[in-house]
Amino acid sequence: MKLGLDISGGDFAPRANVLGAILALEQLPEDVELVLIGREDEIMPILKEKGVVSERISVVNAPDIITMEDHPTRAIPQKPNSSISVGFELLAHKKIDSFASTGNTGAMLVGSIYKVNAIPGVIRPCITSVLPIVGGKNSIILDVGANADCKPDVLYQFASLGSLYAKNVMNIENPRVGLLNIGEEEGKGNLLTQSAFKLMKDSDDFNFIGNIEGRDLFNGKADVVVCDGFTGNIVLKQAEGIYSIAKDLGIKDSYFERFNYENYGGTPILGVNSDVIIGHGISNDIAVKNMMCLAYDVASSELTKKIKEAFT
Amino acid sequence: MKLGLDISGGDFAPRANVLGAILALEQLPEDVELVLIGREDEIMPILKEKGVVSERISVVNAPDIITMEDHPTRAIPQKPNSSISVGFELLAHKKIDSFASTGNTGAMLVGSIYKVNAIPGVIRPCITSVLPIVGGKNSIILDVGANADCKPDVLYQFASLGSLYAKNVMNIENPRVGLLNIGEEEGKGNLLTQSAFKLMKDSDDFNFIGNIEGRDLFNGKADVVVCDGFTGNIVLKQAEGIYSIAKDLGIKDSYFERFNYENYGGTPILGVNSDVIIGHGISNDIAVKNMMCLAYDVASSELTKKIKEAFT
Structure with a gap:
């Protein structure tokens, strides 16, 4: 190789x-x-x-x-x-x-x-990022910036791509796929996530567990978090910003240290x-x-x- | 009263x-x-x-x-x-x-x-949330959930409303308004933020300082951060989630304590x-x-x- x-x-x-x-x-x-x-x-x-x-x-x-x-x-x-x-x-x-x-x-x-x-x-290749989960595991989020504007079928494909990555590279059995949204129930969200939910809910291509909210990003509720690249990039950089502040404040914690990009090195273009x-x-x-x-x-x-x- | x-x-x-x-x-x-x-x-x-x-x-x-x-x-x-x-x-x-x-x-x-x-x-009333800034001050972000889908002129109005709030209630002189985006330069972003930037850049209604990124949310680069309610809600709940994790991990820090919603109590509908x-x-x-x-x-x-x- x-x-x-x-x-x-x-x-x-x-x-x-x-x-x-x-x-x-x-x-x-x-x-x-x-x-x-x-x-x-x-x-x-x-x-x-x-x-x-x-x-x-x-x-x-x-x-x-x-x-x-x-x-x-x-x-x-x-x-x-x-x-x-x-x-x-x-x-x-x-x-x-x-x-x-x-x-x-x-x-x-x-x-x-x-x-x-x-x-x-x-339809649209995408990039992922690692979400460090309390307790030791990692989830992933995609897309984090390759596609600022997405249609519902593109989000559906992100779910497939992320699920394949989680299964084959991260060795997660039957990865739980969550749609990043504002509110947990079906029908919540913007036009994009409302439509994407409908496409994803009966999928045989991946294990869709429904909507997840911003507060669930780091608690492991989903193994694969799906969103458009605009939202994903904001999420990623917000996490980087908070990690950077925690570091500047001298907060030493093994969980927060896992936000350090050094640990992951990179992401594949899926x-x-x-x-x-x-x-x-x-x-x-x-x-x-x-x-x-x-x-x-x-x-x-x-x-x-x-x-x-x-x-x- | x-x-x-x-x-x-x-x-x-x-x-x-x-x-x-x-x-x-x-x-x-x-x-x-x-x-x-x-x-x-x-x-x-x-x-x-x-x-x-x-x-x-x-x-x-x-x-x-x-x-x-x-x-x-x-x-x-x-x-x-x-x-x-x-x-x-x-x-x-x-x-x-x-x-x-x-x-x-x-x-x-x-x-x-x-x-x-x-x-x-x-056009659309909105709600704000406080962003605690390192060093002691606060910024605000709006909208944080009232309007999941926004047009560019609605974001423009959020900038006006947020600026008036920052000036009159938070007593910030000539509040700096930033557009939450992926990338700092004009032309970056999704279709919404690209168009909103064009409307906002020559505004006399508020002091527009350009795009800000997710990593700048808590460093005080802007006093007023403008975004659609979908993005703002994800940002807000992500911050809540990280605060909650920090608390569970026993991290005691006066800055992180400022993420505690108790301190703010609420937000006006603008x-x-x-x-x-x-x-x-x-x-x-x-x-x-x-x-x-x-x-x-x-x-x-x-x-x-x-x-x-x-x-x-």
């Missing part, structure tokens, strides 16, 4: 990314190879400094960089020699099994949709033909290591194959 | 409500009278038990109760002798200057719109012709006392008059 990693993306590139790759190499099974995509003349000295000589690490030179300022839809055609563009070329030609980046999220989404394409039947993982722009080496471990988990679970089977 | 209070609403009625009224009486100026609306035969024994004999407290008998199970739009006509129906009758006939309840929020909204009516020019205050259903006596203090602050600020002037 070959996992590709963008070395030029994120705030602490290239160093944190290379160090994260080295850490991941130690943790991942022997048959996993890492393909580092970025500026060879920057990557090699770091590998040398760390004394890393391994047949399991290779480097593909990509001298250009898509920055956070580049326009998502234009960046890939404008910068064909960037690490993100080269990564998607390798992925599209199956030279790597997975591509992970902490760089420009918009460009990663665009690359996913235009270079590896949505799985036939999937619903595209190959494995694409995106990480937080502020990722340090630990976060990059965890992103590569997630990339391995996703690849070895054959999630993408299972999504294709479910949507045909 | 006469402030009406529903004694039959909320989970701990009638006792917590009567006790809250007694506490409020001690705190409010001498010229403030409280009108307790509910079952006289339940109210009088509690007043007697507490030895409260005051010309500043009167009781209006309302034997019936609108419960949380009653349908919001049907409850008021179906139960004319309920405390909420009687309260709105008193308010509509100016027998009281303000009406506060911890009962069925939907019925309170319906009563506000159909018994005292929206202020001419206000944009109707008379002062209506709604409180949390789980209000105890402290929360009811604070709701009545808020009712006093809103009434003495002449907020409703100022909103009418702004919208004519």
Whole structure:
């Protein structure tokens, strides 16, 4: 298995990314190879400094960089020699099994949709985030930002995609899917959630448990929380904001520490033909290591194959 | 000034409500009278038990109760002798200057719109919630649930209403109004926030500072945060959920304690012709006392008059 990693993306590139790759190499099974995509003349000295000589690490030179300022839809055609563009070329030609980046999220989404394409039947690919649950488990929420405006059938598909992810990657048996809403009863909500509820309530594709409210996000009432990308992004960033305040206030608590993005490293883009993982722009080496471990988990679970089977 | 209070609403009625009224009486100026609306035969024994004999407290008998199970739009006509129906009758006939309840929020909204009516020019009345800011100040967010689906011009009006509230009741000079969105730059967001931004950016009606993100909700970047009622309700309940978890985990921190609803007691319904205050259903006596203090602050600020002037 070959996992590709963008070395030029994120705030602490290239160093944190290379160090994260080295850490991941130690943790991942022997048959996993890492393909580092970025500026060879920057990557090699770091590998040398760390004394890393391994047949399991290779480097593909990509001298250009898509920055956070580049326009998502234009960046890939404008910068064909960037690490993100080269990564998607390798992925599209199956030279790597997975591509992970902490760089420009918009460009990663665009690359996913235009270079590896949505799985036939999937209306809108989406991204998830982990919700740490009191007691130790995790739930997921999706979409968290890829699709600001959604139709009810798109939410229905998010429920399918999230359920497949929870089952195959998180090993949750028969994941409970909740629709994020204002009020628990059927009929509550805005026009979108009212319609989505009707579509979801008799579903055979996933285990729908009904509406859940904002207060239930972290209590484990649902394993998979479905919402439009606008709402999901607000939820995610609100949680990040509260975590950041708790940290600034010196609150030390093992539960709150689980809001630290470092623990998760990244999230797959669900619903595209190959494995694409995106990480937080502020990722340090630990976060990059965890992103590569997630990339391995996703690849070895054959999630993408299972999504294709479910949507045909 | 006469402030009406529903004694039959909320989970701990009638006792917590009567006790809250007694506490409020001690705190409010001498010229403030409280009108307790509910079952006289339940109210009088509690007043007697507490030895409260005051010309500043009167009781209006309302034997019936609108419960949380009653349908919001049907409850008021179906139960004319309920405390909420009687309260709105008193308010509509100016027998009281303000009406506060911890009962069925939907019925309170319906009563506000159909018994005292929206202020001419206000498309959709709305409700706010306090956002505790690190360092001691508070911001507000609106709408938090009265309007699940909003058009851009409705968000524009929320900005005006919130700005007037922040200025007149919270005494914030030239309140900074932010639009809750995913991304800071103009052009980010869903169709609603993209359009609302265009309406708001050149406004002379309030001090628009642009988009703010979920992570900025509690850092005081904006004094007034504007969003549709679906998003606002999710934000509010997510904060409640995290507060509840922090409490369960035994985290003691003066900042997190400010998420306790007791401190605020309630919120006015903004944009109707008379002062209506709604409180949390789980209000105890402290929360009811604070709701009545808020009712006093809103009434003495002449907020409703100022909103009418702004919208004519």
